Amino acid sequence: MKRLAAGAAAIATITLVPVALRAAPVDLGAIATAAVASVQAERGAATPAAGLGGCPMFPADNPWNVRVDGAPRRSDSTAIINRIQADGGDNLHPDFGANQSYGIPFVVVPQGQPLVSVRVTDYPDESDPGPFPIPSDAPVEAGSDAHVLVLQQGTCQLHELYGAARDASGWHAAQASTFDLRSNALRPEGWTSADAAGLPILPGLVRCDEVTNGAIDHAIRVTMSRTRRAYIHPATHVASGDNAADLPPMGLRLRLKGDFDLSGYTGQARVILQAFQRYGMLVADNGSNWYFQGAPGPCWNDDDLNQLKRVPGTAFEAVDTGPVITG
Numbered sequence: 001m002k003r004l005a006a007g008a009a010a011i012a013t014i015t016l017v018p019v020a021l022r023a024a025p026v027d028l029g030a031i032a033t034a035a036v037a038s039v040q041a042e043r044g045a046a047t048p049a050a051g052l053g054g055c056p057m058f059p060a061d062n063p064w065n066v067r068v069d070g071a072p073r074r075s076d077s078t079a080i081i082n083r084i085q086a087d088g089g090d091n092l093h094p095d096f097g098a099n100q101s102y103g104i105p106f107v108v109v110p111q112g113q114p115l116v117s118v119r120v121t122d123y124p125d126e127s128d129p130g131p132f133p134i135p136s137d138a139p140v141e142a143g144s145d146a147h148v149l150v151l152q153q154g155t156c157q158l159h160e161l162y163g164a165a166r167d168a169s170g171w172h173a174a175q176a177s178t179f180d181l182r183s184n185a186l187r188p189e190g191w192t193s194a195d196a197a198g199l200p201i202l203p204g205l206v207r208c209d210e211v212t213n214g215a216i217d218h219a220i221r222v223t224m225s226r227t228r229r230a231y232i233h234p235a236t237h238v239a240s241g242d243n244a245a246d247l248p249p250m251g252l253r254l255r256l257k258g259d260f261d262l263s264g265y266t267g268q269a270r271v272i273l274q275a276f277q278r279y280g281m282l283v284a285d286n287g288s289n290w291y292f293q294g295a296p297g298p299c300w301n302d303d304d305l306n307q308l309k310r311v312p313g314t315a316f317e318a319v320d321t322g323p324v325i326t327g
Helices: 034-043 076-086 208-213 269-278 302-310
Strands: 107-109 118-120 148-152 156-161 165-167 170-172 175-181 220-222 253-256 282-284 316-319
Touching: 156 170, 156 302, 208 269, 208 302, 253 269, 269 302, 269 316
Parallel strands: 107 148, 118 170, 220 282
Antiparallel strands: 148 156, 156 175, 165 170, 253 282, 253 316
16 A cells, blocks of 8 residues: 555544544445446345355445446546556466465454454554454465454454554554444545545455455455556545545546456356456555556456456446545
8 A cells, every 4th residue: 555644635534433533434324426226226235245144244325335327427537547557557467376375364353342442653643542352363465565454243343454463562553443334324525545546445355255255245445656646536545645636536446347348258257257247446545557456366367367367457447426526
């Protein structure tokens, strides 16, 4: 994850602290866009993304779970795609696979999981205070972002850390966020999360259970090397100082074009491409262009996934899901 230096821009978080102690969370119902509403009306009730541990991955009408294959194309779609490609964009790249050291791991813990404190080092004012139900052996993502994702059963609270590590004194992290997976509340405007855009990570991962069942019913997390100093809900935070209008803002929804021919793709690749046509991807962080993330698991077949590496970025278009909010 590439973030602005502290103080260079406002940053992001969500719902465990009493309202009096923090900025009011955004009510997604109040900012639902006409584009998303029209897609829901056209297709009927949305289907909640496959849950985990008895918990939903947000309500059915959450932006992560709303199909966008019928949503309008952004008028500046061509300019944005051309800019991504000019800035080093190439083809899709699954950032996970058969090697279990790749991908972003998560753990599901019981409702009675003991709570622990997390010392937040970089973004304490934009972090939830805890304590958090993080086990001592929670898996940590390999690499510099060092994410820790913990879903608690019963409460359906998702706890995510960025820059996490555990030492003799316990857990510490650059940032700590909590999301209520039964709520559509967003983080306060301008706040970050364990992802630069202020978004949750787990709901946007490609997971083994989904692909094995033959369908992914949610948008997928993707990174871009350069982003605009702006965001679109459900994102709440910028991670760039560049105001160029043709750069992708955080929270931008990108969709595989409906006329893209899937007939030459098989297995896991086919399932993922169908999700890109129906639900698209959400720009969630700064990183390599067109890298999308999955959770480690025993199911992944690199031969299947490698088919995706021949899908060009130009096969995608930007979807209009609401106003661009400048940071």
